[in-house]
Amino acid sequence: MKRLPLSPASIVFDPDGTPSSSVYAAPYHPRSRAVQQAHAVFLQGNGLPQRWRGRKRFVILETGFGLGLNFLATWQAWADDPQATGQLWFISIERHPVLLADARRALAICDGTPLQDKAQALLAQWPAASPDGIQVRFAHDRVVLQVLQGDVGAALRDWPLQADAVYLDGFSPRLNPDMWSPPVFKALARRVAPGCTAATWSTARVVREGLVQAGFAVERRAGLADKRRGLQAQLVRSPPRVRDAARIMNGWNEQPAVIIGAGLAGAACAQALSAAGVACLVLDQAAEPAQGAFSRCVASRRRRACAPAACSGLDGPTALRTPG
Ligand SMILES: C[S@@+](CC[C@H](N)C(=O)[O-])C[C@H]1O[C@@H](n2cnc3c(N)ncnc32)[C@H](O)[C@@H]1O
Known part of the structure; x- marks a missing residue:
């Protein structure tokens, strides 16, 4: 196309x-x-x-x-x-x-x-x-x-x-x-x-x-x-099976996605899923997001992405919720 x-x-x-x-x-x-x-x-x-x-x-x-x-x-x-x-x-x-x-x-x-x-x-x-x-x-x-x-x-x-x-x-x-x-x-x-x-x-x-x-x-x-x-x-016919995130959306009405780890990968997943309408619960053992070694170099940039204004609740150690 x-x-x-x-x-x-x-x-x-x-x-x-x-x-x-x-x-x-x-x-x-x-x-x-x-x-x-x-x-x-x-x-x-x-x-x-x-x-x-x-x-x-x-x-x-x-x-x-x-x-x-x-x-x-x-x-x-x-x-x-x-x-x-x-x-x-x-x-x-x-x-x-x-x-x-x-x-x-x-x-x-x-x-x-x-x-x-x-x-x-x-x-x-x-x-x-x-x-x-x-x-x-x-x-x-x-x-x-x-x-x-x-x-x-x-x-x-x-x-x-x-x-x-x-x-x-x-x-x-x-x-x-x-x-x-x-x-x-x-x-x-x-x-x-x-x-x-x-x-x-x-x-x-x-x-x-x-x-x-x-x-x-x-x-x-x-x-x-x-x-x-x-x-x-x-x-009138079943929607075709698609091998992408749209499949996740089938269940989006009911359950949030739980993401373990509020580092770079977890933050990126939460951001993408949240933008697509899937509520997320991001869990991490640290008190704040982006505390791990891999995240250090990009911590400040990713923190902004991971903790958008819409995130609410910090039930420590870290439990960030993004809206669906
Ligand atoms: C009739 S107007 C839509 C009116 C609008 N739904 C509203 O409520 O005001 C058609 C719209 O289609 C957009 N459009 C035209 N070709 C497009 C394309 N190939 N991809 C996406 N949008 C396009 C136009 O820019 C225009 O804004």
């Missing part, structure tokens, strides 16, 4: 304020009813909020973070749902990160709406262009946003996640075929959990065929907000 380079978004605003990509010559969303579209196409198309009820964690994967409107609408729906008692993970892939100034201008449509506070919270931690992407936690850790920056195909292939629901939201297949290519659907097929659903506003043949190849049964839906039609899909 070819790797496409990361490059910042180039946004032009129409006279009515609609943001469009000058690279793809397409609007990010309609100026009016953008949030309704998020609900009608992506939430309803994935059977949400019902499907996340009773789940300890629910993972949504989105292709195309853009302005984060789908994320905001989803977070709001989660916050409004008294039966959403677990944790929401929203993982989105973006090849053209939007500049903060453009995001501010575009998300002004949230002012005076129920999304206003959440839009401000997102803007305060707006994902800057960085090959490492970002992970931000909101609502006391109940909502985790992870933006993987880079091309969708490479990000899907490299990141160990399993999605319960997929929002397919690149620009249209005609304008942006790379986002909807067979290799992308093949990579998607490796990142879905049993029972996964997917939704999009595009009914293009390449999308329907791609989803079927990825193991989904596909159905057209009519009358979705500003889009005339849409697709909803349900995984």
Whole structure:
């Protein structure tokens, strides 16, 4: 699969304020009813909020973070749902990160709406262009946003996640075929959990065929907000066995990973697992991390990695907990 380079978004605003990509010559969303579209196409198309009820964690994967409107609408729906008692993970892939100034201008449509506070919270931690992407936690850790920056195909292939629901939201297949290519659907097929659903506003043949190849049964839906039609899909075959950390994620809802040793290797494992959503308990006989001989040369650097601000509790000798 070819790797496409990361490059910042180039946004032009129409006279009515609609943001469009000058690279793809397409609007990010309609100026009016953008949030309704998020609900009608992506939430309803994935059977949400019902499907996340009773789940300890629910993972949504989105292709195309853009302005984060789908994320905001989803977070709001989660916050409004008294039966959403677990944790929401929203993982989105973006090849053209939007500049903060453009995001501010575009998300002004949230002012005076129920999304206003959440839009401000997102803007305060707006994902800057960085090959490492970002992970931000909101609502006391109940909502985790992870933006993987880079091309969708490479990000899907490299990141160990399993999605319960997929929002397919690149620009249209005609304008942006790379986002909807067979290799992308093949990579998607490796990142879905049993029972996964997917939704999009595009009914293009390449999308329907791609989803079927990825193991989904596909159905057209009519009358979705500003889009005339849409697709909803349900995984009908078992997800393929993958030999990577995604297998670990199968059990992530239930148990933390226990890591013996808070040295270089233990710290690196805890950092990687924690970033992938697995809670960790790191045990060490020493009173602090990075005390062993091997760690000495890198102690100060690795300590920062091993004991992120999110780590809590030091039940000595050393027991560090990282959140999942
Ligand atoms: C319609 S916009 C997404 C809108 C967004 N979901 C929201 O809620 O605001 C499509 C996004 O896909 C991104 N994109 C286009 N091609 C991509 C690629 N090959 N890999 C990753 N992202 C891509 C664009 O930069 C753009 O931000």
